[in-house]
Amino acid sequence: MFDKQHRTLGEFIIANQDSFQYSSGELSRLLNGIRLAAKVVNHEVNKAGLVDIIGSAGETNVQGESQQKLDVLANEKFIQTLKNREIVCGIASEEEDDFITINSFDKQHQNKYVVLIDPLDGSSNIDVNVSVGTIFSVYRRITPVGTPVTLEDFLQPGKNQIAAGYIIYGTSTMLVYTTGSGVNGFTLNPALGTFYLSHPNMQYPEDGNIYSVNEGNYIHFPQGVKDYIKYCQKEEGDRPYTSRYIGSLVSDFHRNMIKGGIYMYPKSSKAHKGKLRLLYECNPMAFIAEQANGKASDGFQRVMDIQPTELHERVPFFCGSKRMVEKAEEFMANA
Numbered sequence: 147m148f149d150k151q152h153r154t155l156g157e158f159i160i161a162n163q164d165s166f167q168y169s170s171g172e173l174s175r176l177l178n179g180i181r182l183a184a185k186v187v188n189h190e191v192n193k194a195g196l197v198d199i200i201g202s203a204g205e206t207n208v209q210g211e212s213q214q215k216l217d218v219l220a221n222e223k224f225i226q227t228l229k230n231r232e233i234v235c236g237i238a239s240e241e242e243d244d245f246i247t248i249n250s251f252d253k254q255h256q257n258k259y260v261v262l263i264d265p266l267d268g269s270s271n272i273d274v275n276v277s278v279g280t281i282f283s284v285y286r287r288i289t290p291v292g293t294p295v296t297l298e299d300f301l302q303p304g305k306n307q308i309a310a311g312y313i314i315y316g317t318s319t320m321l322v323y324t325t326g327s328g329v330n331g332f333t334l335n336p337a338l339g340t341f342y343l344s345h346p347n348m349q350y351p352e353d354g355n356i357y358s359v360n361e362g363n364y365i366h367f368p369q370g371v372k373d374y375i376k377y378c379q380k381e382e383g384d385r386p387y388t389s390r391y392i393g394s395l396v397s398d399f400h401r402n403m404i405k406g407g408i409y410m411y412p413k414s415s416k417a418h419k420g421k422l423r424l425l426y427e428c429n430p431m432a433f434i435a436e437q438a439n440g441k442a443s444d445g446f447q448r449v450m451d452i453q454p455t456e457l458h459e460r461v462p463f464f465c466g467s468k469r470m471v472e473k474a475e476e477f478m479a480n481a
């Protein structure tokens with residue numbers, strides 16, 4: 147298992163390269179690209195209140211959401227950084243209608259990895275100085291090297307992920323990721339511009355007492371969700387639980403992973419498939435949750451078993467401490 151002596155993220159990536167199935171150093175270079183882009187975006191997020199980077203960019207993205215200027219900037223920085231690494235053959239992003247094809251420098255489509263990103267998660271919180279994040283998911287392509295990347299390379303079930311993580315731009319900036327051998331968190335020392343291992347081997351508590359859901363949608367929720375929320379609020383045993391909802395998936399997830407809790411974005415009569423996107427929000431968070439002894443489902447099945455059919459498809463999402471997600475699923479099944 148990993149030891150704390152590998153203090154910086156760079157050292158940690160190299161030191162653990164061999165624990166990775168296709169260890170050729172390429173994934174390390176990809177992760178180092180994400181590390182670099184995270185620092186650049188962190189710098190922009192931190193000074194957001196001072197420069198004209200807050201507010202709408204005047205455009206809407208493929209989801210019909212108004213794009214924030216920081217969304218656009220974060221999208222550009224991650225795409226640019228990943229393009230230059232000679233590893234990535236394609237990128238899909240919340241801010242891009244279609245996937246982006248990246249050819250290797252020799253123009254022979256030799257790159258092997260696809261990356262899916264939510265460049266700035268929690269965008270409704272940007273203007274009000276509440277923590278936001280970036281989410282990333284990495285797969286090995288399934289179409290032959292030497293040919294251009296196709297949609298098929300992106301529409302892989304979450305269980306095929308080889309790496310996933312998030313960056314949280316909060317009271318401190320952290321990068322949390324997994325390559326399938328546990329979850330580790332690194333905190334940025336802004337004075338040195340270096341990420342240090344601060345949270346080795348992160349684990350969800352088996353059970354918790356925090357529930358995170360937008361209760362403003364309560365009347366639109368399925369009966370099973372209403373029943374589970376009532377269960378959380380009932381004066382019985384270690385309940386009522388505490389309600390905490392920041393409105394940034396990354397921030398709510400991070401808190402619940404440390405303290406024990408459940409995050410829910412169910413379907414509703416307003417949003418028949420929920421709001422969160424399977425490929426670059428739910429799957430990466432599900433991979434991290436499972437690697438940290440947590441659980442992630444759509445209320446009925448393991449999220450990472452879902453076979454995607456569209457780049458920007460949405461799914462209901464229940465994620466957190468194992469016992470709490472199982473209890474929520476119980477209410478969904480019995481409703």
Ligand SMILES: O=P(O)(O)OC[C@H]1O[C@](O)(COP(=O)(O)O)[C@@H](O)[C@@H]1O
Pocket residue numbers: 211240264266267268269270360393394395396421422
């Ligand atoms: O405001 P709502 O409907 O509760 O949605 C909040 C959820 O949507 C998100 O902001 C995702 O959407 P964005 O990636 O567009 O920000 C999550 O981070 C958050 O948990």
